[in-house]
Every structure is written in C-alpha cells, then in structure tokens.
Amino acid sequence: MSKDRPALVELRFELNGKDVAVECEPQQTLSEVLRGRLNLTGAKISCEVQVCGACTVLVDALPVSSCTYLAYEAQGRSVTTIEGLEGRDRTLHPIQQCFIDEFAFQCGFCTPGMILSAKALLDDNPDPTDDEIIHHMDGNLCRCTGYVPILKAIRKAAAVMKEARG
Amino acid sequence: MMPLRRFAIHRPADLGEAAEMLDHYGDTGTLYAGGTELLLAMRHDLLRYEHLIDIKAVAGLDRVERRDGHLYIGAGATHRTIERSAVCRELLPVMSEMEANVANVRVRATGTLGGNLCFAEPHSDPATLLLALDGTARAQGKSGERMLSMDELLAGAYENSLAQDEVLTGVDVPLPGPSQRNAYLKFQVHERPLLGLALSLELDDGGDIREARCAIGCVSPTPCRSEAAESLLAGPADSVEQRLQEAAAALADEAALTDDREGSAEYKRHLIGVLLHRAARKCLNRDG
Amino acid sequence: MSDDKGRDFEVVNRSVPRRDGRAKVSGRALYVSDVKLPGMAYAKVLRSPYAHARIVSMDTSKAESRPGVYNVLRGDDLEGLNPYFGHAVKDHPLVAIDKVRYAGEPVAAVIAEDELTAYEALEFIHVEYEELPAVMEPQEALEPSAPLLHQREFEAGALRGFEGEVTAGRGTNLCQEHHIKWGDVDEAFAKAAAVVVAEYYFPMAYAYAMEPYVAIAEVGDQGVTIYSSAQHPFMVRHDLKTIFDMPVSQIRLIVPFVGGGYGSKSYTKIEPLVSACAWKARRPVKLQLSVEEAMLTTRGDDALTWMRTAVDADGKIIARQAKIYMNTGAYAENSPLVCEKSSNRCVGPYAIPNVQIDNQMVYTNTVPASSFRGFGCAQVTMAGESQIDELAAKIGMDPYEFRVHNAAQPKQEFFPGMRPFDGTLTQDLKIVADNLGWKEPLPDGHGRSIGCSASDAGAYPLTSTAVRVHADGSASLMIGSTELGQGSHTVLPQIVAEELGVPFDLVRVVSSDTAITPYDRSTGASRTTTLMGRAVQEASREAMEQMVRMAADVLGVKESEIATVRGGITCGEAKLTWSEVLTRYYRLPDGEVIGRAYIRKDGDFAQLPVFWEAASTGIEVSVDEETGKVTMEKLGTCGDVGLAINPALAEGQDIGAATTGMGIGMFEELEFDRNQLLNGNLLEYRLPRFSDMPRTVKLELVQNRDGVGPYGAKGGGEASLNSLPANIANAVYAATGARIRRAPLTPEKVWRAIRDARAARGENES
Numbered sequence A: 001m002s003k004d005r006p007a008l009v010e011l012r013f014e015l016n017g018k019d020v021a022v023e024c025e026p027q028q029t030l031s032e033v034l035r036g037r038l039n040l041t042g043a044k045i046s047c048e049v050q051v052c053g054a055c056t057v058l059v060d061a062l063p064v065s066s067c068t069y070l071a072y073e074a075q076g077r078s079v080t081t082i083e084g085l086e087g088r089d090r091t092l093h094p095i096q097q098c099f100i101d102e103f104a105f106q107c108g109f110c111t112p113g114m115i116l117s118a119k120a121l122l123d124d125n126p127d128p129t130d131d132e133i134i135h136h137m138d139g140n141l142c143r144c145t146g147y148v149p150i151l152k153a154i155r156k157a158a159a160v161m162k163e164a165r166g
Numbered sequence B: 001m002m003p004l005r006r007f008a009i010h011r012p013a014d015l016g017e018a019a020e021m022l023d024h025y026g027d028t029g030t031l032y033a034g035g036t037e038l039l040l041a042m043r044h045d046l047l048r049y050e051h052l053i054d055i056k057a058v059a060g061l062d063r064v065e066r067r068d069g070h071l072y073i074g075a076g077a078t079h080r081t082i083e084r085s086a087v088c089r090e091l092l093p094v095m096s097e098m099e100a101n102v103a104n105v106r107v108r109a110t111g112t113l114g115g116n117l118c119f120a121e122p123h124s125d126p127a128t129l130l131l132a133l134d135g136t137a138r139a140q141g142k143s144g145e146r147m148l149s150m151d152e153l154l155a156g157a158y159e160n161s162l163a164q165d166e167v168l169t170g171v172d173v174p175l176p177g178p179s180q181r182n183a184y185l186k187f188q189v190h191e192r193p194l195l196g197l198a199l200s201l202e203l204d205d206g207g208d209i210r211e212a213r214c215a216i217g218c219v220s221p222t223p224c225r226s227e228a229a230e231s232l233l234a235g236p237a238d239s240v241e242q243r244l245q246e247a248a249a250a251l252a253d254e255a256a257l258t259d260d261r262e263g264s265a266e267y268k269r270h271l272i273g274v275l276l277h278r279a280a281r282k283c284l285n286r287d288g
Numbered sequence C: 001m002s003d004d005k006g007r008d009f010e011v012v013n014r015s016v017p018r019r020d021g022r023a024k025v026s027g028r029a030l031y032v033s034d035v036k037l038p039g040m041a042y043a044k045v046l047r048s049p050y051a052h053a054r055i056v057s058m059d060t061s062k063a064e065s066r067p068g069v070y071n072v073l074r075g076d077d078l079e080g081l082n083p084y085f086g087h088a089v090k091d092h093p094l095v096a097i098d099k100v101r102y103a104g105e106p107v108a109a110v111i112a113e114d115e116l117t118a119y120e121a122l123e124f125i126h127v128e129y130e131e132l133p134a135v136m137e138p139q140e141a142l143e144p145s146a147p148l149l150h151q152r153e154f155e156a157g158a159l160r161g162f163e164g165e166v167t168a169g170r171g172t173n174l175c176q177e178h179h180i181k182w183g184d185v186d187e188a189f190a191k192a193a194a195v196v197v198a199e200y201y202f203p204m205a206y207a208y209a210m211e212p213y214v215a216i217a218e219v220g221d222q223g224v225t226i227y228s229s230a231q232h233p234f235m236v237r238h239d240l241k242t243i244f245d246m247p248v249s250q251i252r253l254i255v256p257f258v259g260g261g262y263g264s265k266s267y268t269k270i271e272p273l274v275s276a277c278a279w280k281a282r283r284p285v286k287l288q289l290s291v292e293e294a295m296l297t298t299r300g301d302d303a304l305t306w307m308r309t310a311v312d313a314d315g316k317i318i319a320r321q322a323k324i325y326m327n328t329g330a331y332a333e334n335s336p337l338v339c340e341k342s343s344n345r346c347v348g349p350y351a352i353p354n355v356q357i358d359n360q361m362v363y364t365n366t367v368p369a370s371s372f373r374g375f376g377c378a379q380v381t382m383a384g385e386s387q388i389d390e391l392a393a394k395i396g397m398d399p400y401e402f403r404v405h406n407a408a409q410p411k412q413e414f415f416p417g418m419r420p421f422d423g424t425l426t427q428d429l430k431i432v433a434d435n436l437g438w439k440e441p442l443p444d445g446h447g448r449s450i451g452c453s454a455s456d457a458g459a460y461p462l463t464s465t466a467v468r469v470h471a472d473g474s475a476s477l478m479i480g481s482t483e484l485g486q487g488s489h490t491v492l493p494q495i496v497a498e499e500l501g502v503p504f505d506l507v508r509v510v511s512s513d514t515a516i517t518p519y520d521r522s523t524g525a526s527r528t529t530t531l532m533g534r535a536v537q538e539a540s541r542e543a544m545e546q547m548v549r550m551a552a553d554v555l556g557v558k559e560s561e562i563a564t565v566r567g568g569i570t571c572g573e574a575k576l577t578w579s580e581v582l583t584r585y586y587r588l589p590d591g592e593v594i595g596r597a598y599i600r601k602d603g604d605f606a607q608l609p610v611f612w613e614a615a616s617t618g619i620e621v622s623v624d625e626e627t628g629k630v631t632m633e634k635l636g637t638c639g640d641v642g643l644a645i646n647p648a649l650a651e652g653q654d655i656g657a658a659t660t661g662m663g664i665g666m667f668e669e670l671e672f673d674r675n676q677l678l679n680g681n682l683l684e685y686r687l688p689r690f691s692d693m694p695r696t697v698k699l700e701l702v703q704n705r706d707g708v709g710p711y712g713a714k715g716g717g718e719a720s721l722n723s724l725p726a727n728i729a730n731a732v733y734a735a736t737g738a739r740i741r742r743a744p745l746t747p748e749k750v751w752r753a754i755r756d757a758r759a760a761r762g763e764n765e766s
Helices: A030-037 A094-101 A111-124 A130-137 A148-165 B015-028 B038-043 B079-084 B086-091 B093-100 B105-110 B113-119 B125-132 B227-232 B237-255 B265-283 C021-025 C115-122 C185-190 C233-244 C271-281 C335-344 C377-395 C399-406 C425-436 C488-500 C528-555 C578-586 C647-666 C724-736 C747-760
Strands: A009-015 A018-024 A056-059 A062-065 A078-080 B008-010 B029-032 B051-054 B064-067 B070-074 B136-141 B144-149 B154-156 B167-174 B180-188 B193-203 B209-217 C041-047 C053-059 C069-074 C106-112 C126-131 C174-182 C194-202 C214-220 C223-228 C251-254 C285-288 C302-311 C317-329 C354-363 C446-457 C463-470 C475-479 C507-511 C563-565 C568-571 C574-577 C592-599 C611-624 C629-640 C696-702
Touching (some): A018 A030, A062 A111, A094 A111, A094 A148, A094 C021, A111 A130, A111 A148, A111 B105, A148 C647, B015 B029, B015 B051, B015 B136, B015 B167, B029 B113, B070 B086, B070 B113, B079 B086, B079 B093, B086 B093, B093 B125, B113 B167, B125 B209, B180 B265, B193 B265, B209 B237, B227 B237, B237 B265, B265 C747, C041 C115, C053 C106, C069 C271, C106 C115, C106 C271, C174 C335, C185 C317, C185 C354, C223 C233, C223 C271, C233 C251, C271 C285, C302 C377, C317 C377, C335 C354, C335 C377, C335 C446, C399 C425, C399 C446, C425 C611, C425 C629, C425 C696, C446 C724, C463 C488, C463 C578, C475 C488, C475 C528, C488 C507, C488 C528, C528 C578, C528 C592, C568 C578, C611 C647, C611 C724, C611 C747, C629 C647, C629 C724, C629 C747, C647 C696, C647 C724, C724 C747
Parallel strands (some): B008 B051, C041 C285, C223 C251, C475 C507, C629 C696
Antiparallel strands (some): A056 A062, A056 A078, B064 B070, B136 B144, B136 B167, B193 B209, C041 C106, C053 C126, C214 C223, C446 C611, C463 C475, C463 C592, C611 C629
16 A cells, blocks of 8 residues: 555445445545535534534534544444434424524534534433533534523523424 | 645454554554544644554443443543443442543543543543542553553653553453542633542541542643652541641642643642642532 | 604514524535635645744745645745735735744745645745744834844835824834823823822733635636635725736625634735735635634734823812733734724723823734724723722722713713714613622622723725615615624615515625625724615615606606605505516516615714714622632623614624623633744633623613614624623622733632732731
C-alpha cells in the first residue's frame, strides 16, 4: 500500500433510514463524507474540537461530533442527520416545529446540532427536568439566543411528543 | 477547516493481533480507542501517525461487570456505557457520577475509558478517581498479561508506561464495602477541569476514619496522592476535620503546583483545600 | 412621513414566525460554507509564527510541485493588483508583503484541488524570517523607542464612516485619536462634593460567529464574483474595486445566510486574499477558515480607561473625564471609528455639563481588532457604569436612584451637536428594577446591579431598496441587508405586508447580491430596522402611489378621486386590489411595478446619530466566596426600541446581546504571552453555555414610538451587552464588598479581590 494514499474504505451504512454506499479515505471524518460526498450540508463545522456541537449527528441514536468522528466507523450503523427529521409528508419533527415557535435560533448555524442533540435526549428521556435538559445540552453552544428560548423549545417539544404518544 | 492528515486504519480481530500490529508499526502507529483526544491532537499536528489500530472492534473490551471482589471496566467501554451501567451504578456510584460529568454528551458517547487513561491527558477525571479508588490496570502484550497500578500506568503528561506491544484491556476497581465513602469533585472554568479531587474514606463503626485515599488531578502531570495527607486524613472524624487544611497543603506540596492559564499555583493550592473540605463533608455526611 | 400613530397594525408589531425558520431547522439554509462551484479549488493559508518579523526569503517551489497543487500565492508576486485594503486606512496587505505584523498573519496561500492537498503542501513552503522586536501593549507602543509597525503613509478611506482626519501613518504607532471637550472639567472637579477616579480594563474578546470566515471567489471576463459571509457586501465591494482597479459594476458580492456576525464580519476580511487566489489560479477558489484561524483574523478592541467622575452636593453628576488607550492590533480595520464611538459613548446616558475625553487607538503586534457588538460602548461602559456605582456608594445613594437622578431626559441634547435623546431611560430603569425586585432583601452571598447605556447608533444613513409588486398580488423585496440571524428577512417583509396590505407569506425577500439588490451601506450598528425599514416603508408607499396613478388611468378618473384601502384602492363604487390594478393596467395578468426609496443624510436623518440605542439591564448574582465563582441568578433587560416590528425578535436580540456581555464580564478574554495568542481555540476560550444562563430572565421592551424608523422604530441588539460587564462587577461588589475593575471577573480574580477586600477590612481569611 502506498504510504501517501492509504486504501479507500468501502463504506455502507444506513443514512436517514436508507442504505447508502460510498467510498471514503480512512482519515475522512463523517462530516466530510456527509457534506462533501453526500451533499448533506445540514451538519455545520465550527470549533473542530468537540466543544460546540454544531456538527452533531446521531449514530445509532447517540449524538456524536461528526467533525471528529471517523467516517469508516459508521460502517453498518444507522446515522441520522437533520435532513432526516422531516416526515415523508414534509411535516416537521415536533422539535423542529417548537424551535420555530419559540424563536430558538437566530443565525441558525448551531440549530441542526441543537435539534439532533435534543432529539437524542427526548428519545432517551421523554420527560426531562430543566436540569436534565441543561446537563444534556451543555455541550452545544449558541452565540445568538442566550439559550433560554432553546430550553423553552425543548420543554415544549417534550410535551408535544408526549401528547402525540397519547 | 482543519483536515486530518492521511493515515491507514487497521482493525485487529483480537488482542494478539493488536499487539503484533503495535509492534510492527512502532512509532508510526498507535491505538485508536475513541479518538476524542487523539484526533484533536492529530488535527493540531501535535501528533502524527501513519497507522491507527482500532481496538474497539475487539470483542468484549467494552464490558462492565462484577468479577470477584472487583468491578471490571473494559478499556473499550465508553464514558456513557460506564455512566449507564446498572452494575456500576449499584456497586460504584461515584464512578457513574464522575462519568456523567466528563466533557460533554458527544465525548461521552464515543470516548472510552481506555483511551482516556492511555492518552494520559493531565486533566482526566477518570484517572484521578481511579487512583483514589486503587484501580488496577490490565495490560495485555505479546508475552501475556500484567497488572499495573494507576501510578504505574500513568508515566507523565500524555505518557503511559505500556510497552510497545501492550494494550490496556481494562481496569479492576475494588468493590467498596459498606464502610467506604467516596466522593469525586471538580472545579472547572474552561472546557477541561482546573482541579479534580477524589476522596475515598474507610470508616469504622464509630464513624471515624480507618484509612483514607485521596488523589488530586489536573494540577500536576499525572494525578497524585500524598502519604502525608492520607495519614492526616485518618483518625477520629472530628480531629480529621481539624486537619483538612494541613492535608490539603500536603497534597498541594506533592503536586508541585505551577502557574498556568487555568490558574495560579496559589489559587490551585487554595482550591485543593476548598474541594477537600467539601469532599470530606460529603463523605462524612456533614452536608445535612 | 405621514402620521400613523393611530394606526392599527395588521402585520407589524406582531411576533410572526421567522421567515427563515423552516430552512434553518431542516438543515437546508444555505451558508457560504455549503456552496460548491464547478471546478472549484481550495486554498489553505500559511501563517506567521512571529509577531513581528521581516520576510527575508520564501521558497514555495516544493509546495508548488506537489501533485494536486495549482499555485502558491505570495506577497511578492501580486503584480497587477493593488494589494492593500482597508475602508478607513489602506494599511492591510491581502497577504504579508515584506514583513509580518502579528503571529498568525497570512504569509502565503496554497491553492489545490482539495483542502487536504492544500493543507499538506503548507509545510513544504520554506520562509526565512528576521525577527523584529514586537510590541503588545498600547502604552508601550506609543513610546518613542517602540518598534514601528507601519512605515508607510496612508490614504484615508472615503468610506471610513467619520468626518475627522485619519491619524495613522505619521511615523508613530498611533492609529487614531479622538478628543471631546466641553465645559471646564478641572474647575468642576475642584468644586465637586465627591469624586471617584480609577482605571478599568475591558478585555480583547472574540465574537465567535459559529460560522468562521469563508469566501469563494471567481475572477473572469465579467469581473469578480465573490460569495462571502460578509455583513457589509457593499463595503467589501468598494475595497475590491481598488484591489482590482475595476468599476463597482464588475465586482459582485453575494451573501447567503450568515452564521453569526456580531460585528466580526463587518467590512473586508478574507475576500481580498481569496479573490487574489482565484485571480492567480484562474479558477474559482474557496477559502474556509477554521475557528482557530478566525481567532487570528479579527477580535474586539480592548480598552484601558482611566476615568474620573464628579458629583455636586445634590448628587448631580457635574463632570467626567476619561483617558482611553485602545488596541487595534496590527491593522486599523474599523478601529478608527471604534475610537470615535467609544469616546462619544463615555458620556451617555447622563447629562454632564463638563466633559473631556481623550482616546488613543494604537497599533500593536496583536491580532487586528475591529467592530464587535457594542462597538466601543461596551468597552467604556465597563468604566462608566462601574464608576456610577462607586460614586453612588461614596455619597450613600442607591445606585438605581442615582441613575434615575442623572439620566438624560427625553428630547434633551445631552451631547452637544448630536440628536436630542430619543429614549426614556427612567422608564427603562424602573422596569428592570421592578423585574429584579430591586428593594427586596437578598440571600447572603447575592448581589444585584442595574445599569444603562446609550449609543449614538445607526452608522451613516445611506440606504436604498426596491419593492416589486407583481400582478398576481405578491411582492418581492430587494434588500442589501444581510440576514445574520437578527431577523431582517422577517422584519422587513412584515413592513411590506403592512403597507401594501398583502399577506406576509406573499412577500419574498431577495437579498445581499450587489449585482441585483439596491445599495445598502451596511448591516450593523443596529441600523437595519430603522434605516432599511424606513426605506422599505417608503418604497412600498411609492409603489402604491404608482399603482394609484395606474388605477386612475384604467378607471379614467383623476388620482384625487382614488382612495387607498388595505390591499388596493376604492373609487366610488369601484374597488380594486393591487393585482386587479396591475392586471387591468397591463391588460395581462403579469408584469409589475417597482417602488423605490433612497435614504440619505437629510430630512429625518439629517442629524446624527440616526437614533440613540438605549437600554437598561439588571442582574442578580450569587458568589461562591470560597472559589470566587460567580453565578448569574437573574437577568432583566429593557430595550428602548421605539416600536418592535417583531417583539419576539427584538427580545431575542436583547437576551443574545446580554449573554455575550455576560461572557465578557465573566470569562471571555483573548490572552497573549510571548507574542503569541495563548488561548486561540474553544477548548481554552470560554464561551457562555447552557448552564451559565440565569434561571430567571425577564425581557421587556419600551415602545414609545419615538424613533425615526418605520412607525417610530429604533434599533436594538447591542445595548443589552454594553452594561453587562459593569453590572457583573457591580453585583459582585454588592455581594462581597470586593470591587473589581478589570473584566472578565474570572473565579480566581474574584477570589483574590474578596481576599484583598477582607484584608483591607482587617478580617482574616476564613
């Protein structure tokens, strides 16, 4: 194998409910593959040190920093990006709708990561306390909103989702 | 954007193969166990490797289970796995609590205990707690397994003492008896803690302290204990409480504190006292 | 402007959902970082390791010969370009020429087929430097023996934004100075009943727009086309016009959604560099900086302020004097204007009869400083509002009452020559005081503070727009204002919908393409709602005037017989919608009318500032005296906004600004050591997080319709930041008795101050 160009990885995984196959290089991150190869640009790149959460996607339902998650590790796993949250009939996920209703974003750069991080929380803990929301979301930065509207949106989404479950 | 330089990935099927790969690639290769620290260092060009040996594929390395008088935590267990492990929560709740507060939710989902310990970042929460809990590391090399205390494993800042062909497979933590009280506290300003302090007290029937282990982290190249501090921390509870400041000073002396961006040596010395008082209150149920 | 005070609003003054909501929650909102052009190459930048050095030689041949590398751009190979830019002072080379002036300055750029290839090539560039002595502090930089950063003389930029001279380039490191004087401060201080004098520091802060600087440039037969995350595309266009010596019609800036600006994307940043790369490589080039590179590109100006303030026996402020040293780093950028604004903002919001302010903005070998939310006001309000509390304490007056006693009154010309005050500070302060429970007892270890500020805002009034009303009754709004998140793409079409009487959802926004959208000077200084909002209102009305003439034509009546009603006209029995007017006029159900408006420094906007941006903020903190950790328990804001076109968005601006102010007050600071930026990454530069937010937040707006914007609106979005750092210092003092005059109030700093205060009181450390 050439020292400069390590072998390509044949990567297959489930992306937003559909199987995908793509070749990637071993050092490529999941965000590079999603954004560069698969044209899913919802995951944003900001701090690149796993502090800000803008690049958050879900791998097997857990939030990861796609900017620092090697793409090959998604092999055989299920990846959810912000593009996968809308329903087939284009209805928004309750978290997305609540973010709109509560003005929980301004520039929008943190928003895909915020929403996915919130989804991971609510799928795991449908009725979180404020402290639990804050603890879970503490690794997602937002420079615009002062967080309070985001907290309200997540609270409201929990209630909406609970009601939908009946 | 800061791209990662090119490298090859290898996925050994078992520990034997991993040991051989480590031996084969020498300085050009390293173990990859989660990447939450390694990939950042590589992205900043602080480290360069041509070969990453992904140990996570090796079966069984992520177990958390009771074994004899120990809690075994596999090196491949993520912070989240440990935080959520029912057996860990039941047998060693201080470990679960500590893990629940490592970095952030994404780091906890991918970062592993083994990666954290082997990377030997001086601000590691798990290393400090495991030192106080007297955890023992299991290392598997080509010639077999050996056991290392935390002190032995952590050789310096960003430096472990494993041989070229050795893989950390897990940590054995002695199960606390009913008379043991543990606390882990940290103080944090930036993304990594400024100070971590772990206290483990063995109480007698009267509530006095038979034996104490105390470790501080983040303020020295590796987490450290102080014999002098631990002897000050043993004895009748009331008198130990009188000696907390002295014990804190002994710990601070042992750590050879320095000024850095996290804080001055003087401030760190002060905070060791604050956290030791708080940890002691917690262990001795003095918080009401 | 017609009086519409009695009007019932249908669309404005309502919190309609954001226009960009669906795009932003679904990941479809397009930012420059998401744009790919066919055949696009990627650039990566080699940066100087030295703070000040001469470039002795550079060898780029190895890098250029690597597979996949197209070119290397270097400062000694820019023949055909005018490589210096800067709207105020043309002091900034697009890539270092002959020397570097700060650690992190671009010295070369590799252009390659992908980012990794470009990045890998960087280490094959060999640069030989001769290190020069560096100077990091303004006062040192003003010493005659200090190393000189700039040897050239500079031209003052025509678009510098102020009328005074530019003082840069006169053989010293002085970049700009500004002086204000009225009354006689010495006499006033001599007869004062009480005086407080002290020195305050406001730190270097990083705006952290989550989207780091990014631009894509293409240089072709049509001229230069640039996709950029710029806040002010028209100002950038002007800089590029000079670099390429082309008419502005051949420079096209396109700005899609911007991932946060906060002033840090004001004016020209990486556009000259990336367009030079595209010019050299003869193909489109993208340059995407990392956050760590963004931290080496622009920061906020830090300020050291010596200030004294005097009161008379009645508790009236009679004099204020300040001497300010500000630090613009290696290049002027917008700091000359920050210098003027921070000087002005030392005065308000109090009416003070004797004032003297002397401000020097100085070059140093640090990262260039420029606009940052608050724009000079935050820097000096740290001093001013701290000093107000210190003075109140000295004369035994409640700090809230002391402020009310001295605040500028509505219509008062508290700053000679400027627009009389158009806010109501006493009302603003009372709202915040009530929401904080000002007089209620506090738990031990808690402290409260209230503050206020007023900024001469709005920048220079030069704005134009077009409203196209289509024959089907929908409309397109053409605006040069960029959507940074502040909500201009929601607020501005609200105004169109209100005026034309068409549904909000039928008003499309087309924005920020200098080849298409009419001129707007800038998106900053809280000006968009006021200036562009007014232009949009006038353009809508102008479209309606045209449609009234069309209606007269199709109905065969005089214009005077036609009355406008919501969404159309009536004439006797006849009633036509705008769609019907246009369809009948053109005899086809298609076509449009274009309403236009031009705002200039005239009429309502003849006197500057365009408006006073005023707000009151208040907080309650608790202090862990053992560790020094400060926790914000409560936050109250009151934005004095005239009229909120969209109240939820206006309140969102207030809490966002307050949160940044809290960050700077509590932990944000860029630190330099041995000539290097020490904490240039987010692991070590601490930003406000979820867990830092107060559990009690009360946001209010005062809407007296006293501004010159549409329906009496004024701008907001910066003011709630300005008083926050001082509030934190004041609240910590209230909680602990320790006075801290340097932001940020980090735990260690607070712990030390408490210890020192106890020692001064003769208490032992517990």
